[in-house]
Amino acid sequence: MTHDLDTLAERLRTGDRRALARAITLVESGRADHRAQATELLAKLADPRREALRIGLSGTPGVGKSTFIEAFGTRLTAQGLRVAVLAVDPSSARTGGSILGDKTRMERLSRDPRAFIRPSPSQSELGGVARRTREAVSLCEAAGFDVVLIETVGVGQSETLVAEMSDLFVLLIAPGGGDELQGVKRGIMETADLILVNKADGDMKSAATRTAADYAGALRLLRKRPQDPQGFPKALTVSAETDEGLDAAWSEMQALAEWRRAHGHWVARRAEQNARWFAEEVRQGLLARLREDPATREAMERLSRRVADGTLPPSAAAAQVLDQLPEASGR
Template identity: 50%
Template sequence: MTKLKTVSQYKEGLLGKNRAALAQAITLIESQAAKHKHLAQQLMKEIYSHTGKSIRIGFTGVPGAGKSTLINAFGTYLCDQGYRVAVLAIDPSSTVSGGSILGDKTRMEQLAKHPRAFVRPSPSQGTLGGVHRKTREAVLLCEAAGYDVIFIETMGVGQGEGIVKQMVDVFVLLVLTGAGDELQGIKKGILELADLICVNKADGDNRKKAVLTKKEYESVISFLYAHSSSWQPRVLTTSVYETGDLISLWNHILDYKSWLIQNERFEQKRGLQLSSWLQSRIADYLYESFYGKQELRDTLKDVEQRMQKGDITMEEAFETIIHQYKQVNQPIK
């Protein structure tokens, strides 16, 4: 496919469900080039009315929990059932190039080749939450391109799950057997964020251990939600080799979505996603308006050294930096 140049070309390609056009559109919105930013903003305005019809699902888990392998099998199963599945897989960034290191297409080869799927690895670029700054925009582009199930795979537990939770409708936590040791490595807060918990790799001889681990997690969840009338996270066992497990996972996801709708929580959740997005954009802007200016970085380094020597107080250091910040960012009359 030739390189797209205009908003109308991008929009036509997206609404025509063209995967190459979607890939180019995501590259456009991820670009830091000034000439691309305006085009990207115009494109987002044009396609906005065609978004919001998917179910957005986040996956996180401890290292080695098998996130990519499960997404590969689960996504392929859904595609075979007639769904169109998009995967926004977040790789850790190279400290040299800033690009993706792992290359999730190689880990999701079966799904990536499916005609009803789209797999896009993006570098996290050091963003808290293990997601790219433009992941939310990428979700909307995927929806405009007709994908009705969207997975966001994070780098793993400990990467700011709260941020990912604010992007999705359903948040899935993958864990391994041996809950006694496992629970020590998973913070209570992460369990409370999860809507579903999958004891993964429940294969062969590990199946019995997975069932025991499932019961241990159910016991913990029951304790955490003993006095709550809200949704109580479900715990299930999953194996990529068992189609029945994939069916069960999908049914649990649909059950949770139905619960959200019945309790008038779904639209509320989507509204909170938008609020979180706005706050994130403001935070990014403020961060860039400070750390993006060399003179401010120089001032920061200087006052840090003076403060460490005892020449100025913390408050004086702060006031010096803020004064410089206001001068640097003062509008030119």
């Protein structure tokens, strides 16, 4: 198996898209043996010199994210850049199924030899972001992609989770009036590096311009963040249908990324993200071990029934489970 992983790693480093797809399938698997192989593969591919610009992209359904990504990605590949799109579809909480239709919606980009599109179900993870998306990002970087677009549907906390694995976070919105501005959560506004008002064409162009002005005014009222140069975050208009504004948006993204690199924010942010991912992996691993231990699993099922019928508070039930765990030796 080690030989197979060596071959897979070698092919992936050359930019082989089939090898990349196979590697992502491996890291997305929940099987214990696959997780062990995925961990070994990621260790083999670790190379800080291979670094892509990670762009998180979110927005409510119907805002035109897929159309925007196809137009934007095609524009980047025309400049000679290699673009990977990791599109996280919302899984059904009941069945775990998801639509996974991004390749259908991005037909032109999916045929581009400089592009790679990977739809992944969120697998009921908090915020609609697949737990292994960050590992898929690392694989795309190892494969030599220049830009990785991480797209997710706007479902509350997903924006924050995408921002935590991105270098830049872009919020895509549709033209609207003041009521829409009132409905946008302050937390999302504070997270966004760039707000793009899509569909700025035809009859919607004037409405898009007004919406961008409204958001620009709102952004100026927010506390200035240390990771932003003068004038950021910004609100711009774009049209995925006519390509208008896409070059300007890309120029702003590059300018922001370059400024953060020059002023140390890029390295600090990546280091902070790595530390957060490490802590999250430890938490997930501990939960997995709890579920795998027969005695603990039986205790949790028994206590869960008491919690469900109201005879035991959840906090007291959790304390009983934790009290059964062996204490750390302190060594």
